[in-house]
Amino acid sequence: xxxxxxGYSGPRxxxxxxxxxxxxxxxxxxxxxxxxxxxxxxxxxxxxNTDHAALLIVExxxxxxxxxxxxxxxxxxxxxxxWDGFISCSTRTFLEIALGxxxxxxxxxxxxxxDIKVHxxxxxLQFKKIMEYLGK
Amino acid sequence: MVLxxxxxxxxxxxxxxxxxxxxxxxxxxYAYNWCMEVVNQMEGKDPVPYSPRPxxxxxxxxxxxxxxxxxACNAHGLTFKAQSTGLGPWNNPSTDNCIILDLRRMNxxxxxxxxxxxxxxxxxxSGAQLQIELMKLDLNCHMPGAGPQxxxxxxxxxxxxxxxxxxxxxxxxxxxxxxxxxxxxGQVLKxxxxxxxxxxxxxxxxxxxxxxxxxxxxxxxxxxxxxVFTKVGIKLFPFPCKVNWKVTGLSPHYQFEKPELxxxxxxxxxxxxSAEAFVQRVEEHEISFIxxxxxxxxxxxxxxxxxxxxxxxxxxxxxKVPVVVLVAGRTRREFEYKTKVMQCIIEEDGxxxxxxxxxxxxxxxxxxxxxxxxxxxxxxxTGAFQSSHGIIDTLGVCLNATKKNIPVKMKYINNEQxxxxxxxxxxxxxFEHGHMHHAEMxxxxxxxxxxxxxxxxxxxxxxxxxxLVQHLGIPFFxxxxxxxxxxxxxxxxxxxxxxxxxxxxxxxxxxxxxxxxSPEKASNTTRNEKV
Numbered sequence: 001x002x003x004x005x006x007g008y009s010g011p012r013x014x015x016x017x018x019x020x021x022x023x024x025x026x027x028x029x030x031x032x033x034x035x036x037x038x039x040x041x042x043x044x045x046x047x048x049n050t051d052h053a054a055l056l057i058v059e060x061x062x063x064x065x066x067x068x069x070x071x072x073x074x075x076x077x078x079x080x081x082x083w084d085g086f087i088s089c090s091t092r093t094f095l096e097i098a099l100g101x102x103x104x105x106x107x108x109x110x111x112x113x114x115d116i117k118v119h120x121x122x123x124x125l126q127f128k129k130i131m132e133y134l135g136k
Numbered sequence: 137m138v139l140x141x142x143x144x145x146x147x148x149x150x151x152x153x154x155x156x157x158x159x160x161x162x163x164x165x166y167a168y169n170w171c172m173e174v175v176n177q178m179e180g181k182d183p184v185p186y187s188p189r190p191x192x193x194x195x196x197x198x199x200x201x202x203x204x205x206x207x208a209c210n211a212h213g214l215t216f217k218a219q220s221t222g223l224g225p226w227n228n229p230s231t232d233n234c235i236i237l238d239l240r241r242m243n244x245x246x247x248x249x250x251x252x253x254x255x256x257x258x259x260x261x262s263g264a265q266l267q268i269e270l271m272k273l274d275l276n277c278h279m280p281g282a283g284p285q286x287x288x289x290x291x292x293x294x295x296x297x298x299x300x301x302x303x304x305x306x307x308x309x310x311x312x313x314x315x316x317x318x319x320x321x322g323q324v325l326k327x328x329x330x331x332x333x334x335x336x337x338x339x340x341x342x343x344x345x346x347x348x349x350x351x352x353x354x355x356x357x358x359x360x361x362x363x364v365f366t367k368v369g370i371k372l373f374p375f376p377c378k379v380n381w382k383v384t385g386l387s388p389h390y391q392f393e394k395p396e397l398x399x400x401x402x403x404x405x406x407x408x409x410s411a412e413a414f415v416q417r418v419e420e421h422e423i424s425f426i427x428x429x430x431x432x433x434x435x436x437x438x439x440x441x442x443x444x445x446x447x448x449x450x451x452x453x454x455x456k457v458p459v460v461v462l463v464a465g466r467t468r469r470e471f472e473y474k475t476k477v478m479q480c481i482i483e484e485d486g487x488x489x490x491x492x493x494x495x496x497x498x499x500x501x502x503x504x505x506x507x508x509x510x511x512x513x514x515x516x517x518t519g520a521f522q523s524s525h526g527i528i529d530t531l532g533v534c535l536n537a538t539k540k541n542i543p544v545k546m547k548y549i550n551n552e553q554x555x556x557x558x559x560x561x562x563x564x565x566x567f568e569h570g571h572m573h574h575a576e577m578x579x580x581x582x583x584x585x586x587x588x589x590x591x592x593x594x595x596x597x598x599x600x601x602x603x604l605v606q607h608l609g610i611p612f613f614x615x616x617x618x619x620x621x622x623x624x625x626x627x628x629x630x631x632x633x634x635x636x637x638x639x640x641x642x643x644x645x646x647x648x649x650x651x652x653x654s655p656e657k658a659s660n661t662t663r664n665e666k667v
Contacts, residue, residue: 020447092556099432099454099559134451135494 004087014047014091015054015067021098022056024134025063036061043127044083044134047091052127058130078119082109085123098131137232139191142524143212144146147235149197150204155241158192166190166236171522172225173583176408183586187228190217190236198240199316199324199366206364207322209235210646218364220259220287224613226295226358226359230650237364245269247338247366254313257336258291258364264620271631276375276506278305281563283511293317293365294357296526296612298574301508302565303419305373307574310567312341313369318354320363320642327352330369338369351637355528355610362641376425376464376506383503388441389496394502397471398464400491401478402435404455408535410485415531417481418461419570420454423474426462426505429535431560434578435460437513439501440573446516451495462505510563518555520583523563523576524593524599526612531566534575537608539578544598553591555580576612616649 010019026030035058046053053068053076058136069075077088089097093116096102102110110116148156166387167189177183191214196202202218208215218237219227239259246256246265250273257266260283264284265279280291281299291297297308305311314328314337325331326556327348328341342349352362362627382393405411410558411429418424430438435458440446452458463478465471466605482489485584491497514521525541527534542559549556557580564575579595582588603611604626614623624631638645639655649655 015445020444021450021453024448024450095556098450121487131450131454 005127011052011054011065011067013052013067014050014094015052015065015131018045018054018056018090018094018098019065021134022063022065022130025130026134028136031063032061032136034061034133035063036088041085041123041126042081042083043087043123044068044076044081045094046076046086046088046126047094048088049090053081055083056127056130060125063130084120085126087116087127088120097128100131113121121131139192142203142214143208143214143317144192144620146208147192147205149193150201151194152210155195155197161193162188162193164266166193166238167228169225169228170223170584171520171583172228173589174254174522174593174596175225176591178596183593185583185618187225188230188232188234190229190234191232193236193238195238195241199535201241202237202239202318202364202366203322203324205235205237206318206320206646210321210644211643215646215648216364216452217650218361220260221262221285223282223286226651228650230616232479234342235646239364239366242366247369248273248372249338250275252339253374254369255340255372256367256369256535257289258316258340258367258445259287261288262286263288267507268374271375271379272437274375274379277370278302278308278311278370279605280509281511283656288370289365289368292368292370293353294359295367296356298528298565298567299574300426300428300505300511300565301566302574303424304376304560306371307567307572309349311371312349312353312369314338314341315365315369318364318366320644320647324403328369330367341369354551354634356526356612356615358647359615359651361638361647362647363647369412374466377466381503383500390500390503392499394499395464397466397469398462398502399470399475400497400501401459401461401463401482402452402455402490402495402497403459403482403487403488404490405457405459405638407651408457410487411459412531412535414459414481414487415566416570417480417485418442418459419566421477421481422569423463423477424461424569425464427566428510428540429531429564429575430458430460430510431557431561431562432458432559434458434510434519434561437516437667438504438510439495439497440474440513441500443574445498449495452492454495455490462502467508492560499599512536514578514580517584518580521578522582522596523578523609524596524605525575525577527575527603527609528567528572529609531564533608534564534573537575537603537606538564538577540602540608541599542604544602545577545595547598548591548595551591553581553588553594570582582647617649617654620653 040059043056052067053070057064167186173183173185187333215234242258243260244258263279279299292312293309314330317325329337329339377397378395385391398475432455436449437454463474545559548554561578581592634653
C-alpha cells in the first residue's frame with residue numbers, strides 16, 4: 001500500500017494535521033482490538049494559535065477527527081462540542097506530546113504555568129496512549 | 137552598469153548574436169537564485185533573492201568559444217561567472233561588472249567507456265541524463281546530493297560532492313578522471329591522463345607529474361573562481377540492481393514497480409551512540425547502497441511527496457535517531473547475503489526494521505533511492521531549505537556535531553524564525569563504506585519572511601562559529617574573502633595558500649572570486665565585506 005495518497009478530503013488546518021497523524025490507526029489491528037469494545041471517548045484538542053480545534057472521536061475501534069471553529073469560545077464548551085476531555089495548548093506543544101517529546105515532568109510544568117489547560121486529565125491522557133499505537 | 141556596445145559585438149562574434157543577451161528581463165532572471173536572500177542577509181545587505189545583475193548572459197557551445205569569452209573579459213577588465221545547471225547563489229555574480237557564462241549549450245555526453253567504466257561529460261549534462269544512458273549498459277554514476285537535475289561536472293570540479301549513494305558511489309571529488317579546464321587567462325589545461333602528450337585518455341584524474349586536483353577544487357570547490365571546466369571524466373559503477381524501470385501515475389504521485397532485489401531498512405536507533413555503532417557495522421560489511429543517519433522529520437520527508445503524506449508518516453515522526461539503509465543486489469545470491477548480514481546486525485544490536493512492518497515505504501521511494509532520495513523532499517514543508525555545517529570527518533565527529541547543534545538551532549526555533557524540527561535535522565552519510573563521513577544540518581524556513589531570513593542567516597553564522605571553536609572541520613559555506621580570512625588563521629593559514637593559488641592563476645581576478653578568494657592586490661572587489 002502506498003502512503004502517498006492524493007485527493008485528501010478530510011478536515012483542514014490543525015484538525016487536518018491531527019487527522020493525518022492519527023487516522024492511520026484505523027488500519028491498525030492492535031488499535032482496533034484495544035478499542036472496539038471500549039467505552040467511546042471524545043477528546044477536544046484546541047490549538048490556541050490556530051482557528052480550529054480538533055475533536056477526536058474514538059468509537060467501535062475506529063478513530064475520527066472533526067474540525068470545530070474555536071471562536072467564539074462557546075463553540076468549545078462541553079455542551080456544544082460534546083467532549084469527555086479537553087486540552088488546550090499551542091500547536092508546538094501538541095506536536096511535542098504527539099511525537100513523544102514531552103516527558104511527564106515537562107508536561108506537569110507546562111500545566112502548572114498555564115501553557116497547557118486541561119479538563120478531565122485522565123481522558124486527555126488517553127490521547128498520548130492512542131498515539132502510542134502508531135508505533136505498534 | 138551597461139555592457140559596452142563594442143564588447144557586446146565582440147562577444148556576439150564569438151557565440152553568435154542569438155547566444156548573447158543583455159536585456160533587463162534576461163539579466164534580472166540570472167540575478168535570482170535559491171538562497172540568495174540568505175547570502176545577502178549574512179553580508180548585511182537587503183534580504184532579497186537577487187545578486188548584482190550580470191552585464192550580459194553568454195551561451196558558448198564549445199571550449200574554443202569559452203576561451204574566446206574569457207580572453208575578451210581579460211582584455212576589457214570584466215569578470216566572468218560560469219554556471220552549469222545553475223542551482224544556488226554560487227552561480228551568481230558578486231559584482232556588477234560580470235558576464236555570466238551559461239554553459240547550457242555544452243550538453244553532450246562525450247564518451248561512455250563501458251569496459252573501463254568511465255564517462256566524459258560536458259557541463260550541462262545532468263545526472264539524470266547521464267544515468268539514463270548508463271542504465272542501458274547496466275552502469276550507474278554517483279549522483280550529487282543536490283539531485284539528478286544538477287550537473288555531475290559542476291559537482292566533480294567546483295562544488296562539494298556528497299550524495300545519498302555515497303556509501304557505494306563515493307564523493308564527487310574522488311570520482312574525477314581528468315578535466316579540460318579553461319584557466320582565467322584563457323589557456324586550456326588538461327589534468328590527468330587527458331593531458332598526456334602521447335595516447336591521452338580519461339583513465340586517471342591525477343598527473344602528469346604532481347596532482348593538481350587539490351588546487352583545482354580543494355574541499356568544497358572554487359565555484360568558478362578559478363576558471364571554467366568544459367569536460368570531466370568521471371568514474372562509473374555497476375548499477376546496483378535490475379535496470380528495468382516501470383513508472384506510472386502523475387507527478388508527484390508516481391508509482392514504481394520496484395526491482396526485485398531492493399530492500400529498505402528503517403531503524404530507530406534511539407541514541408546517537410547506538411546509531412554510530414550500527415552504521416559502523418553496516419558499513420564495515422559493505423552491504424549498503426544508501427546508509428544515512430537522519431532525524432525524525434528527515435525520515436518522514438524521504439517517504440513523502442506532499443504535506444499531506446508528510447503528516448501521514450506519524451510513525452516515522454515518532455522516531456528519535458533513525459537510520460535508513462537501502463540494500464540492493466545485482467544477483468539473488470548477493471541480495472540474500474546482504475539482507476542476511478543486515479538481519480544479523482539488527483538482531484545483535486537489539487534493533488528493529490520498521491520498513492515493511494510498522495511502515496510501508498511508498499513504491500516510488502525505491503526509484504528515488506536510485507537518484508535523489510532526500511534532496512527534493514527538503515522543499516515540501518516550507519518551500520525553502522538550506523543546510524549548514526557540511527562536516528567531512530569520522531562518524532563520531534559528525535554525530536557529536538549533530539548533538540551540539542541542537543541548542544544552537546533551538547534558539548531560532550524558539551524565536552519562530554526557522555521551522556521546528558526539535559533542532560535535530562541532519563543528514564549524515566558515509567563515503568565508500570565508512571572511509572569518511574559527512575554531516576549537514578538541514579533547516580526549513582520561510583524565504584518570504586524577512587524575520588525568518590534574518591533568523592537563518594544568524595543561525596548559519598552561529599553554525600560556522602561553532603565549527604571553528606569546537607574544531608568540527610570546514611563547513612560548506614566558508615567562501616569569499618572575509619570568511620576564509622576568518623577561518624584561515626585557525627586552520628594552518630590555508631587562506632594564505634588559497635590566495636597564492638588564486639594569484640598565480642588569476643592575478644587580475646577575472647574569474648569572479650565572490651565564492652572563492654581574491655588574489656593579492658585585487659582590483660576587482662568581492663562580496664562579503666561584512667561578516
